[in-house]
Amino acid sequence: MTAAAGYAPAVETVADVAAEHAREADENAAFPTEALAAMRRTGLLGLLVPAAEGGAGGTLPDLVDVTLTLGRVDMSVAMVFAMHCQQVAAITAYGGEKLRAEVLPAVARGERYLGSVTTEAGKGGHLMTAESALEHDGEMLRIDRQAPIVTGGPYSDAFLITTRAPGADSAAQVDLVYADRDQVEIEVTGGWRPLGMRATHSVPMRLRGAVPQWQVVGEHGGFREIATTVFAPLAHVGWAAAWIGAAAGAYGRVLRHARSEAGRRQFAPSSELVLLRLAGIRARLDAAHALLRHTVSVVTDAPDMSAAPVQLLLNTLKIRVAEESFAAAHELVELAGLRHGYLTDSPLTLERTFRDLRSASLNYANDRLRLANGALSLRDPGVRLA
Known part of the structure; x- marks a missing residue:
């Protein structure tokens, strides 16, 4: 590892915890809560958070190194970690100043595990289009989003959600919106009974709520x-x-x-x-x-x-x-x-x-x-x- 070299003990700790609980998590299709708790406790959730915001300032090679290590003991844990880091990188690169200040230090402290809501019925995981619309509600933006798969959704502290931009006349005009867990009403609409990857607990969910404009990541439709x-x-x-x-x-x-x-x-x-x-x-x-x-x-x-x-x-x-x-x-x-x-x-x-x-x-x-x-x-x- 490079900038995140000091996180090597954290990686070892999380890998040990993941290995200890991997069989049980797989057998029960249970989310790896113990491994997530270890990521929070060690600060590993903040691997890609810039040092200025309290994180490790890790790089893409650092992400690869950590994910390879976690994958050796539990592929579900490795996927959960990598997808969380994907969300962190998006906020780091495209989040506004207020959003970065609100979210990134909390991630570095282990207080925010970020879930991803990009799938929709009919389009699967296709990233470049959205069916659900984001609507203006006064100064707020109203979300009503159903997704057939949300990895670790019931355990996420916040979400990045793709949705059609307000007033969009094309499914290709997509927004990415940040929502804290307490800003949305969460409904788990089904179960998770897969062949493998059972510990990702990727259940279908519906999220409804409202967020302020500054929680849009990047430009509308961008x-x-x-x-x-x-x-x-x-x-x-x-x-x-x-x-x-x-x-x-x-x-x-x-x-x-x-x-x-x-x-x-x-x-x-x-x-x-x-x-x-x-x-x-x-x-x-x-x-x-x-x-x-x-x-x-x-x-x-x-x-x-x-x-x-x-x-x-x-x-x-x-x-x-x-x-x-x-x-x-x-x-x-x-x-x-x-x-x-x-x-x-x-x-x-x-x-x-x-x-x-x-x-x-x-x-x-x-x-x-x-x-x-x-x-x-x-x-x-x-x-x-x-």
């Missing part, structure tokens, strides 16, 4: 710029780090088991077949990790985040890491066999990693990004590789 420069890049980078971390953690557990006395009897580590399979899985992880680090370096230095080569790379990162991480988990299950690859009571917990990573290609669908990349490719006949 969410496209926020999505291009902050939301989409941090989503793809943060998700990729969580996925690679989860696959690497599973790979490490298999290696440690293979080197144990019991594992040597099962795996025969000198077997050429075992060695070939281990090499193939490691190659997937190294390639995915190299793509992640390269993408982070490009995003950090890019003068124009909307440029086709940058957007193509970001989408490719999401697609390839989703595929490679899940393929690695699948191959680990095959290698470990029925007892340690498939059964839920194995200490290697490969089946949980397998279930969690199956969501990766569906979390903003890979096919949607492939279609986008096809259109972006036509805008770049010079094939400028980022």
